[in-house]
Amino acid sequence: MLHNWIPTYGNLCRQGRSETPICPRCLGIFETAYHVLTCSYSAAVICRSEFLHSVLSSLTTFGTPLYIISTYELKLSATLGLSYTQSYFLDESIPLENRARLFKALQHQNIIGWPNFLRGFIYIYWEELYYYAHESSGAPRNVSWSVKMVEGAIDLYRKIWSDHNSFIHGATSQESRAKLRDQILSRVRQIYPNPPKLHKRFSRVTNIPLQVQLQRNTTNFQRWLSRIQHQIHVMKFISQTRGSNQLSLCMAYQRGNVDLPPVRKFLP
Numbered sequence: 001m002l003h004n005w006i007p008t009y010g011n012l013c014r015q016g017r018s019e020t021p022i023c024p025r026c027l028g029i030f031e032t033a034y035h036v037l038t039c040s041y042s043a044a045v046i047c048r049s050e051f052l053h054s055v056l057s058s059l060t061t062f063g064t065p066l067y068i069i070s071t072y073e074l075k076l077s078a079t080l081g082l083s084y085t086q087s088y089f090l091d092e093s094i095p096l097e098n099r100a101r102l103f104k105a106l107q108h109q110n111i112i113g114w115p116n117f118l119r120g121f122i123y124i125y126w127e128e129l130y131y132y133a134h135e136s137s138g139a140p141r142n143v144s145w146s147v148k149m150v151e152g153a154i155d156l157y158r159k160i161w162s163d164h165n166s167f168i169h170g171a172t173s174q175e176s177r178a179k180l181r182d183q184i185l186s187r188v189r190q191i192y193p194n195p196p197k198l199h200k201r202f203s204r205v206t207n208i209p210l211q212v213q214l215q216r217n218t219t220n221f222q223r224w225l226s227r228i229q230h231q232i233h234v235m236k237f238i239s240q241t242r243g244s245n246q247l248s249l250c251m252a253y254q255r256g257n258v259d260l261p262p263v264r265k266f267l268p
């Protein structure tokens with residue numbers, strides 16, 4: 001997750017493990033790691049907003065100055081595609097020297113990038129600002145503030161990714177099994193109206209009626225679907241490797257009036 005190597009649908013499709021690269025929640029765009037942070041699906045937006053404010057309010061317990069939290073809210077709201085609610089906005093003057101430090105930290109974090117902030121790439125000037133803010137106010141400071149900050153940022157990213165996975169795979173194992181079966185059934189129902197053209201050595205997909213197919217258990221369905229995928233792959237391979245004027249082995253046998261060996265039938 002910290003290296004952005006998360007199994008988004010874009011990555012899964014590139015690796016041949018998903019048929020579509022489109023986001024399963026908003027159904028509108030190629031799903032990348034960045035899109036997971038900004039998906040416009042309404043339930044995802046609500047969850048991201050809750051997660052963000054939960055992390056920001058936890059920062060107040062470590063004595064983080066409100067102008068730092070307010071800055072985080074502004075920048076992370078934009079990063080996560082949320083509206084800025086100014087929940088931590090404080091109408092008080094920031095000491096002049098800390099204003100310059102805040103500006104410097106902000107500039108450097110803008111260069112690193114706020115999506116990277118959520119992966120723990122947080123500029124050291126934030127810690128410096130926290131240190132000087134407490135020194136000027138005289139309030140006790142938390143020595144492990146920077147560690148808590150990084151933990152909070154990574155935890156926010158982890159919660160967003162977990163919410164994404166709950167939508168796709170379900171939150172409980174029972175829900176997960178039900179979602180998997182639904183996904184497989186929808187794929188089977190898509191195959192039957194337009195069955196793939198397979199090589200004649202393979203039985204036709206529609207040889208087994210759909211109603212009979214639907215009584216299979218999920219594991220058998222998965223095996224059947226992967227067998228069909230393999231047969232489609234074999235068919236493509238055969239049609240790609242043989243030129244238009246080139247005879248197949250069967251055609252050559254037939255042309256030479258040679259008896260063909262018995263064809264082995266494979267399970268549908």
Ligand SMILES: [Zn+2]
Pocket residue numbers: 023024025026027028029035039040041
């Ligand atoms: Zn989306």
